[in-house]
Amino acid sequence: MVIDCHGHYTTAPKELQVFRDAQIAGLKDASIPAPGLVTVSDDQLRESVQPQLKFQNDRGTDVTIFSPRASAMAHHIGDARTSLDWSRQCNDLIHRVCELFPQNFVGVCQLPQTPSDPLANCISELERCVNDFGFIGCNLNPDPSGGKWTAPPLIDRYWYPFYEKLVELDLPAMVHVSASCNPNFHATGAHYINADTTAFMQFLTADLFKDFPTLRMIIPHGGGAVPYHWGRYRGLAQDMKRPLLADLIRHNVFFDTCVYHQAGIDLLLKIIPADNILFGSEMVGAVRGIDPESGHYYDDTKRYVDAAAISDRDRRKIFEGNARWVYPRINRRLPETVEQGGVAKDLR
């Protein structure tokens, strides 16, 4: 089985954007009525995810850990009410898609963060999505200001009530920013990658995982710049008298494989312990074209992992076993797999 830990619902029916547009219009003009709930049929939802299903089939992946479009979370727009209403609409659609295709999608929720508010709404929405919908994780935005970086770092106690809830529910968080309203930062080309690098360095400097030994964070996009600069980070940790990086990340920090060329994936798999890598593709997402150098989609990351010089056991961890360990609630949604003499969830 191949579990793709990183897929966003970038192909949602246009009614979702109509809701959002009306919501934003209402922020600017109070005379505009609040939009009603998003009304889309099951057929519309089925139709909307045909691209994902086709890619799963064509590429040989089985199930996608599926969350609302990351760039559209835009926690910097409006206030706590705006963010809560928008997040619920987005999460409701994810739930419906997962119910329609339970073998293909498992849900991860958007959180109703706002730059200024505490995380109480996030906790209640997380509980709703986990308890009512069977979601298995969440996307946590380290910069709800959208490129202004005004929130406290992820190691700050501001975030601790939310981490307590993650631990209680045995859920991981993917650290994932949204759109950038700072003209310096292109969203998918700079802001996303910067946030990944930033989050890792925050984790390096503090004892967050001593306070929360079972807290699990996925840093997407191959960990930003981190594997490429692994020597720098090992050296910084050493200069700062911090733990060895392999020990620091062991049970707590994971990188996905959203790196869109073979040499990048080869570096990732060579440098980062196999136990800390989850297969991901970000499809349908940031890069949509076909690489003329390979003749295949840039984001067909399974090809790169298939071609990498790693053991079969490590490949099975990356494709399935690690995801089952990091997102344990996925085991309630997916049948157990026994391949080549090992139960996948026990591989790690």
Place this chain on the structure above:
Amino acid sequence: MVIDCHGHYTTAPKELQVFRDAQIAGLKDASIPAPGLVTVSDDQLRESVQPQLKFQNDRGTDVTIFSPRASAMAHHIGDARTSLDWSRQCNDLIHRVCELFPQNFVGVCQLPQTPSDPLANCISELERCVNDFGFIGCNLNPDPSGGKWTAPPLIDRYWYPFYEKLVELDLPAMVHVSASCNPNFHATGAHYINADTTAFMQFLTADLFKDFPTLRMIIPHGGGAVPYHWGRYRGLAQDMKRPLLADLIRHNVFFDTCVYHQAGIDLLLKIIPADNILFGSEMVGAVRGIDPESGHYYDDTKRYVDAAAISDRDRRKIFEGNARWVYPRINRRLPETVEQGGVAKDLR
């Protein structure tokens, strides 16, 4: 000959910091008198750069393109006067070191940027350093706000008067941020690397190098996350109908080799055209320890380049020829080298 394009004066005599401390104290308390000029003897300067000279000797490098300590530029502190006074003191010391050791150091200047001011002071200080001191380039901070990212992106016309001066004087700029006053960003572990990634993506999205065909930008720290995510950037450029990246960077964007492990350097040298890579070590700088895995300093980047599977000609470009092409004024300061039948400055 081996030219290290990236060295900062991190070992300056303490008198420089005393000046700075007094300057900052005066910002908070107007009754504190402005500090006088930094007074240090030539012997103090000679003593202060012994670590750099020893590393050059031990590692087999010849000359360092030398600039003030990057993290201390701190353009976000004070106003235009503060930044100008501080930059002049720093640049004066660089000049004196270069005069004392003309075979070992060639100067690059700090610019008196401030978040709110136009670049007139930067142009005049650049001219002073080039015309009076023989400096060969500058460090340009894309975020003088120190982690708040309030300046316009590097492709904005705000920067154009400064670029016109760079082109007129035939100087390159290294894109280099300074300290971060944003608690989200560790300076050397996040802010530096993020800025590199951010600058590259800015260059990708606009026609800056059509407007300035001879403008040359060095992106340090191995180009941030860019080589690791080269497929992502190729794909983004393709989706955005931008030029091929190899064409976009050919005569205008260069990465240094400040990547502190073999696998990272191997990726850099495999992915980025040899014509666009300059040898750099950032010594004495961000990471000061010895890597227990190799037994050598993390920042002894010459070892990694020596060990990489590239042609001798490419290695000579990276060690010398490209630096002579990107920083043409260095040829006025250094003797021409003829090795293995080729003049180094004509290698590229």
